Amino acid sequence: MARIAVVAGDGIGPEVVAQARKVLDAxxxxxxxxEYDLGAARWHRTGEVLPDSVLAELAGHDAILLxxxxxxxxxxxxxxxxxxxxxxxxxxxxVNLRPSRLWPGVAGPLGNVKPGEVDxxxxxxxxxxxxxxxxxxxxxxxxxxxxxxxxxxxxxxVERVIRDAFARAGxxxxxxxxxxxxxxxxxxxxxxxxxxxxxxxxxxxxxxTEYQHVDAAAMFLVTQPQRYDVVVTxxxxxxxxxxxxxxxxxxxxxxxxxxxxxxxxxxxxxxPVHGSAPDIAGQGIADPVAAVLSAALLLEQLGHAEAAxxxxxxxxxxxxxxxxxxxxxxAEVGDRLAAHAVA
Amino acid sequence: MARIAVVAGDGIGPEVVAQARKVLDAxxxxxxxxEYDLGAARWHRTGEVLPDSVLAELAGHDAILLxxxxxxxxxxxxxxxxxxxxxxxxxxxxVNLRPSRLWPGVAGPLGNVKPGEVDxxxxxxxxxxxxxxxxxxxxxxxxxxxxxxxxxxxxxxVERVIRDAFARAGxxxxxxxxxxxxxxxxxxxxxxxxxxxxxxxxxxxxxxTEYQHVDAAAMFLVTQPQRYDVVVTxxxxxxxxxxxxxxxxxxxxxxxxxxxxxxxxxxxxxxPVHGSAPDIAGQGIADPVAAVLSAALLLEQLGHAEAAxxxxxxxxxxxxxxxxxxxxxxAEVGDRLAAHAVA
Ligand SMILES: CC(C)[C@H](C(=O)O)[C@@H](O)C(=O)O
Ligand SMILES: CC(C)[C@H](C(=O)O)[C@@H](O)C(=O)O
Numbered sequence: 001m002a003r004i005a006v007v008a009g010d011g012i013g014p015e016v017v018a019q020a021r022k023v024l025d026a027x028x029x030x031x032x033x034x035e036y037d038l039g040a041a042r043w044h045r046t047g048e049v050l051p052d053s054v055l056a057e058l059a060g061h062d063a064i065l066l067x068x069x070x071x072x073x074x075x076x077x078x079x080x081x082x083x084x085x086x087x088x089x090x091x092x093x094x095v096n097l098r099p100s101r102l103w104p105g106v107a108g109p110l111g112n113v114k115p116g117e118v119d120x121x122x123x124x125x126x127x128x129x130x131x132x133x134x135x136x137x138x139x140x141x142x143x144x145x146x147x148x149x150x151x152x153x154x155x156x157x158v159e160r161v162i163r164d165a166f167a168r169a170g171x172x173x174x175x176x177x178x179x180x181x182x183x184x185x186x187x188x189x190x191x192x193x194x195x196x197x198x199x200x201x202x203x204x205x206x207x208x209t210e211y212q213h214v215d216a217a218a219m220f221l222v223t224q225p226q227r228y229d230v231v232v233t234x235x236x237x238x239x240x241x242x243x244x245x246x247x248x249x250x251x252x253x254x255x256x257x258x259x260x261x262x263x264x265x266x267x268x269x270x271x272p273v274h275g276s277a278p279d280i281a282g283q284g285i286a287d288p289v290a291a292v293l294s295a296a297l298l299l300e301q302l303g304h305a306e307a308a309x310x311x312x313x314x315x316x317x318x319x320x321x322x323x324x325x326x327x328x329x330x331a332e333v334g335d336r337l338a339a340h341a342v343a
Numbered sequence: 344m345a346r347i348a349v350v351a352g353d354g355i356g357p358e359v360v361a362q363a364r365k366v367l368d369a370x371x372x373x374x375x376x377x378e379y380d381l382g383a384a385r386w387h388r389t390g391e392v393l394p395d396s397v398l399a400e401l402a403g404h405d406a407i408l409l410x411x412x413x414x415x416x417x418x419x420x421x422x423x424x425x426x427x428x429x430x431x432x433x434x435x436x437x438v439n440l441r442p443s444r445l446w447p448g449v450a451g452p453l454g455n456v457k458p459g460e461v462d463x464x465x466x467x468x469x470x471x472x473x474x475x476x477x478x479x480x481x482x483x484x485x486x487x488x489x490x491x492x493x494x495x496x497x498x499x500x501v502e503r504v505i506r507d508a509f510a511r512a513g514x515x516x517x518x519x520x521x522x523x524x525x526x527x528x529x530x531x532x533x534x535x536x537x538x539x540x541x542x543x544x545x546x547x548x549x550x551x552t553e554y555q556h557v558d559a560a561a562m563f564l565v566t567q568p569q570r571y572d573v574v575v576t577x578x579x580x581x582x583x584x585x586x587x588x589x590x591x592x593x594x595x596x597x598x599x600x601x602x603x604x605x606x607x608x609x610x611x612x613x614x615p616v617h618g619s620a621p622d623i624a625g626q627g628i629a630d631p632v633a634a635v636l637s638a639a640l641l642l643e644q645l646g647h648a649e650a651a652x653x654x655x656x657x658x659x660x661x662x663x664x665x666x667x668x669x670x671x672x673x674a675e676v677g678d679r680l681a682a683h684a685v686a
Contacts, residue, residue, distance in 0.1 A: 146497050148493055150494070154489050182579070187419070215586040240557055241561075
């Protein structure tokens with residue numbers, strides 16, 4: 001029986017996670033869920049971000065389902081470094097998986113892109129690069145201040161995420177991987193990424209490959225998102241590109257993500273890309289689709305591909321049936337999705 | 344009399360620069376232009392990228408007009424680091440200026456954005472950050488390889504570009520500056536940028552300010568580009584965001600840029616954002632508008648605001664008069680723009 005840790009979090013987190021659990025319970029009866037109280041609320045109350053004891057308990061689960069953490073009153077970095085990134089690094093979640101589809105029924109912002117035409121997945125490296133936390137400053141608060149941030153990249157870390165991207169491409173229809181970096185400026189890291197990419201590509205002659213600089217990729221995601229299948233890239237580039245991909249496919253309200261340790265040595269974590277949205281929290285009007293799609297990624301990762309497919313089909317039906325401009329009720333969407341997923 | 348160094352470069356560079364010169368000559372008779380042969384062609388022929396003697400000669404000019412350099416046969420980094428970035432750093436061009444307007448007559452990719460609604464300028468830092476060239480690798484080509492790239496940020500460098508952004512905002516209608524960074528992850532550099540921004544903002548109570556994380560800004564540039572006036576950001580973020588801004592305003596074929604040393608201690612450099620486009624080079628079909636708009640930025644920087652305004656008006660008329668789908672001839676566009684700018 002799957003053992004899931006649930007971190008509902010702050011703002012709309014609890015509202016959307018409740019729907020994801022409804023759907024999970026519907027398609028996989030008997031899921032054991034344990035709730036963990038983490039996020040801005042706990043930090044305000046206790047000063048704690050992620051106690052070691054909680055980290056150890058989380059490690060005993062098959063997966064983590066997270067809603068959203070944070071609110072504007074928490075200083076930048078506290079929950080990001082102390083909780084989200086801490087989990088990604090502690091649980092070696094090196095595959096940060098972010099699919100983007102322009103679902104039929106969803107009006108994207110691009111005039112020349114039709115629903116169904118965009119179906120890409122960004123495989124973002126999750127444990128290296130500028131997220132390593134290697135930086136510092138000298139002479140702080142003086143005119144002589146200097147601050148550094150260092151991007152750390154290892155062959156080990158780069159190659160394993162590229163391998164994952166090729167494996168995913170091999171299971172998809174178009175079988176194409178695009179490497180995105182900035183090899184013309186970041187020559188050291190760029191060269192490492194490019195050489196590792198070429199080495200893995202050579203083992204997969206059946207998979208098409210291309211390379212793009214990150215600025216060009218940012219542009220093409222807007223002008224021609226249809227061209228992408230699997231995109232593999234570094235941690236920071238992936239952060240930026242996946243928000244563009246979300247924007248062109250209807251917004252982060254629909255974007256799901258998984259922080260995955262493919263070997264299963266540690267639990268993987270699944271969360272909507274959107275934040276805690278304090279402005280609409282508590283009103284029951286947040287769209288739970290991103291949380292539900294994240295639950296589908298969770299199911300897939302735990303080997304329940306058929307259940308995941310049913311959740312995706314329920315989301316497809318839900319989105320196709322929406323009338324633009326009509327307000328939604330979070331719980332009703334959850335009910336519909338759960339009902340459709342078991343029908 | 345203005346003394347301009349012209350680096351026409353490779354591919355479509357010479358074709359579009361010829362039109363920019365036509366327009367410059369028309370609005371500012373007597374410009375003295377000296378051509379410098381730099382770029383992929385010279386590198387292939389002589390192995391030289393930017394000889395010291397040429398750098399010294401360029402320093403003696405009031406400004407540099409560059410077409411495009413590079414072609415796919417030059418290894419990544421050679422011309423970027425050796426020529427383009429070398430000039431930006433040697434001439435302390437710390438303001439990398441990139442305006443984006445959705446010109447009437449131009450069909451952008453966004454369904455819900457009307458021509459005339461987008462008019463923003465990104466003030467990208469040009470001499471620091473990840474572009475400093477501070478990186479290296481160990482154990483290259485072994486499984487133990489590690490590669491680093493370091494972002495270097497100084498209070499000096501950050502504050503001066505923020506000051507420039509506020510000065511520009513003060514001369515614009517909406518008077519708003521958006522700082523873009525990633526303070527929640529890049530906490531050291533992010534904090535330096537945020538503190539410098541707040542200090543300069545305090546001196547400009549009449550200018551509205553906001554902060555956005557780079558991933559959010561990338562998204563909002565797609566969903567709501569109208570919201571931006573002046574955006575100030577670091578070197579790499581600016582590289583990515585300006586390509587998104589170009590994409591949503593009709594493509595890099597229309598995007599101009601200036602690498603500016605505001606004090607005039609060194610020449611500033613002006614170039615279209617597009618590359619050398621070897622696939623269409625030599626056919627006389629490249630759009631020279633980005634090069635001509637870059638010449639307008641040059642005029643503005645050299646104090647010829649009225650001439651710059653006439654060039655911009657000529658571009659506005661040209662774009663408003665285009666029929667979608669009708670192929671253009673580079674030289675004819677240049678002729679029309681030059682004629683209109685003096686009319
Ligand atoms: C909250 C932040 C640390 C995080 C990131 O930068 O990875 C977020 O933007 C994301 O994309 O998951
Ligand atoms: C060619 C490259 C070095 C350059 C950059 O990264 O700055 C280009 O992308 C630009 O935006 O001017």
